[in-house]
Amino acid sequence: MSPIISTIALMALAATTAASDVQPIPNPGEVKVFKDWSVGCDNGGDCQAISLVDDASRGFDDWGGPITVTRTAGADDVLKIRALLQVTGIGRYELVVDGKVIVTGPMAEDDYPVEIMGEEAKKAATAIARGRKLEIRAPNGDSLTKISLSGSTAALRYIDQQQKRVRTSTALISKGRRTFRPEKKEVPVVVVDQWAPAKRIPATTEIVDLVENSPCKDERFGVVEDQIFPLGQKDGRYRALILMSCGSGAYNFSSAAYIGEIKGDEKEGASWAFRPATYDLQPAWGGEDRPPLLVNAHWEENRQILSSLAKGRGIGDCGNAESFVWDGEQFRLIEASGMQECRGAYKWITTWRAKYQKAEELAQQIPDTEEAVE
Numbered sequence: 001m002s003p004i005i006s007t008i009a010l011m012a013l014a015a016t017t018a019a020s021d022v023q024p025i026p027n028p029g030e031v032k033v034f035k036d037w038s039v040g041c042d043n044g045g046d047c048q049a050i051s052l053v054d055d056a057s058r059g060f061d062d063w064g065g066p067i068t069v070t071r072t073a074g075a076d077d078v079l080k081i082r083a084l085l086q087v088t089g090i091g092r093y094e095l096v097v098d099g100k101v102i103v104t105g106p107m108a109e110d111d112y113p114v115e116i117m118g119e120e121a122k123k124a125a126t127a128i129a130r131g132r133k134l135e136i137r138a139p140n141g142d143s144l145t146k147i148s149l150s151g152s153t154a155a156l157r158y159i160d161q162q163q164k165r166v167r168t169s170t171a172l173i174s175k176g177r178r179t180f181r182p183e184k185k186e187v188p189v190v191v192v193d194q195w196a197p198a199k200r201i202p203a204t205t206e207i208v209d210l211v212e213n214s215p216c217k218d219e220r221f222g223v224v225e226d227q228i229f230p231l232g233q234k235d236g237r238y239r240a241l242i243l244m245s246c247g248s249g250a251y252n253f254s255s256a257a258y259i260g261e262i263k264g265d266e267k268e269g270a271s272w273a274f275r276p277a278t279y280d281l282q283p284a285w286g287g288e289d290r291p292p293l294l295v296n297a298h299w300e301e302n303r304q305i306l307s308s309l310a311k312g313r314g315i316g317d318c319g320n321a322e323s324f325v326w327d328g329e330q331f332r333l334i335e336a337s338g339m340q341e342c343r344g345a346y347k348w349i350t351t352w353r354a355k356y357q358k359a360e361e362l363a364q365q366i367p368d369t370e371e372a373v374e
Helices: 007-017 118-130 152-162 204-212 359-364
Strands: 004-006 031-034 037-041 047-051 067-071 079-083 092-097 100-106 114-117 133-137 143-148 189-192 227-234 237-248 253-263 273-276 293-295 298-300 305-311 319-326 331-339 349-353 355-358 370-372
Touching: 031 152, 037 152, 037 349, 047 152, 047 349, 067 152, 079 118, 092 114, 092 118, 100 114, 100 118, 114 118, 118 152, 189 319, 189 331, 189 359, 204 237, 204 253, 237 293, 331 355, 355 359
Parallel strands: 189 355, 293 305
Antiparallel strands: 004 370, 031 037, 037 047, 047 067, 067 079, 079 114, 092 100, 092 133, 133 143, 227 237, 237 253, 253 273, 253 293, 298 305, 305 319, 319 331, 331 349
16 A cells, blocks of 8 residues: 655655755835835735835924834725824824815724724725825824825825736725735745754853854953854754844844854864754845844744844834744744834834744644655
């Protein structure tokens, strides 16, 4: 009798032996700017348009925070308009375009106290595209934020184009009579082969030797802090993640990631070997003469996710962020976002997203259809 193995189990087996051959290749979307609006879409087709300060040279006198227009690409077709405001003690809001109240509703107690969905979101989006100025007010008339709508029409039209809504009844700008047929864009799944938990890490003396022979040696000024985390064990081999301090500024702290591995006992002469961590898409920072840099790096040990958050300036209204999952051999991008314009957009635009699943979990899944293996 021929052995039977599920297709998914085959994929999981392939992932553990030749992961680079089957894994998705990240290709983050582009963030575009139209006058006072920024817009972009991710690989799943979901799009965001975000308002910017109309004249950064004037400062933020009338600026209480941006508004975002988010639309999903699938059949669920969620359209959502939100305002990122730092206000308390206000029960209701009014969204006003060119002096006319378009939508009013209750304030929520979170980072986005104004959230508009459904038919009211469509009405607000139409007003945003046609108007010149938007203001969110409290019931007593106090202004909570003032938004320029210059460029909003182009930004919303861009969403129509990217989601193939042009000349359909679902379009925000480029309306027509065609039937909208949403594209089927599956968010990719990264298969990871993460080792069994372990606590073994290199000794301090070995980290010192690594630093002394690294390109970061001359970038370490003032107080520096290297971080070491266990990456698990498999077949008597142990691995560790080293986040080596590699330069700092007022609000950005750079790290270079290294992977250490050892097999055997140090008391019997075994020593750790180190190599620079690799990525399926390199982080945005770093030069040709040194490993890629992570900025304000954070390691989530339980899920083995390494994140970088590079601020363009201290208030955090521009920069880029990336999250990578450890697949057993290298780091793979599962989320990316960015904002090039430093003009008050504290919410950045998502340009890439992926899910991840452990290889052993995939191998345990038995699908309805099985294939015989000769």
